[in-house]
């Protein structure tokens with residue numbers, strides 16, 4: 001039930017969160033803490049709770065026997081156990097808090113461990129031999145992580161041991177005192193042995209088992225505090241909705257005086273931006289690194305809502321559309337697109353979650369020049385990609401990019417956003433690809449973010465960005481004949497384009 005229900009609920013909760021929580025460090029830490037070993041956290045809590053109930057019954061039984069025979073020993077033992085109980089409670093809470101603090105170091109440690117051992121960085125590792133340096137960093141981060149944990153564990157250990165020693169000592173005192181009534185004949189030897197046995201059993205229960213369970217339960221309580229905080233994070237159930245089966249067509253998209261800064265930061269990334277995208281046309285957004293191109297695509301697709309000014313789709317504010325309507329309007333390929341280690345066919349089919357036929361997949365692969373390569377894979381379209389599967393095959397960076405673009409092609413959305421997905425494809429191939437993309441996107445609107453002006457050239461309009469502002473808009477011919485940022489950038493890259501112009 002935990003796996004089927006709780007895990008699914010957690011996944012749905014995280015998927016329904018506002019996008020800015022995913023990019024925010026603190027909320028991401030919270031999400032990681034709650035989702036990590038959630039099943040274990042719950043099963044531990046249950047088993048510890050039951051063990052504790054069993055222990056309490058056991059302790060109460062022994063206390064009852066003691067109470068009947070030598071009442072003061074029972075009272076004495078109960079009085080000792082109260083502070084022990086409180087100490088264990090505090091230790092459990094501190095231990096979970098330490099794991100919260102350790103989380104940020106742990107994240108870095110896990111990342112560095114992946115860099116040192118993972119498959120992703122294997123080539124750079126072999127080429128640059130950086131393992132020694134990264135290892136030093138790993139060690140220093142791990143030391144910080146270990147010290148935080150060690151301090152808490154040490155405190156816990158010291159408290160638990162000290163409590164154990166005190167209880168053992170006081171219980172020995174009880175046993176010694178009981179010798180006197182035995183000597184005077186008030187207590188039989190048999191009863192004395194039984195009581196001494198019970199006192200020793202109580203010591204074990206109260207000084208070792210009880211603190212262990214209380215500590216565990218306190219940790220679990222803190223987990224519940226985190227879980228409650230996660231549940232309270234703002235989200236919308238509609239973020240889980242699929243795109244509408246009948247996509248909403250984007251006839252126009254307009255930015256009116258849009259300014260934006262990322263949540264939790266002070267710097268405006270977009271400053272009073274105005275432009276209009278018309279149906280069926282292709283737009284290229286160009287500009288230096290950090291100019292704000294990707295940020296525009298994030299706002300266009302509704303990932304962030306906290307902007308000032310207006311974003312109008314078909315003359316209606318973007319905020320008036322439901323998530324399923326918005327999702328049906330855009331197909332997006334980002335520069336850091338996801339590589340899914342599933343079959344090639346499923347990778348492409350993700351572009352239309354409402355159902356995608358084999359014919360459409362083949363057509364998309366054909367357009368994107370991936371069909372031949374797909375036919376050479378061991379199981380054709382059904383070949384698993386990536387080395388995570390036993391029969392998985394590695395494809396090249398450019399082929400991954402083409403796969404991601406094929407996803408955008410099978411999507412029925414009317415506006416395609418390509419945020420530099422072609423960086424791993426050489427400039428000549430890229431320009432060919434965009435030309436083909438333009439041909440097959442007739443009637444569709446496209447926003448292409450690129451650094452290669454040879455590719456931008458084929459767009460109907462080029463939007464030039466600089467420091468969060470639009471500095472020029474126009475066709476290639478218009479912009480190249482004016483002095484300005486575009487001409488400057490184009491001339492800097494022009495040596496390439498002579499070659500490209502000749503070849504494509």
Ligand SMILES: Nc1ncnc2c1ncn2[C@@H]1O[C@H](COP(=O)(O)OP(=O)(O)OP(=O)(O)O)[C@@H](O)[C@H]1O
Pocket residue numbers: 023262265269287288289290291292293294295296
């Ligand atoms: N999640 C974020 N939180 C805070 N700042 C961000 C975030 N994402 C991007 N930025 C900042 O916003 C600015 C614009 O980034 P953006 O990715 O839009 O630029 P870009 O023009 O697409 O750059 P590039 O050509 O390098 O891809 C950058 O200065 C970046 O540091």
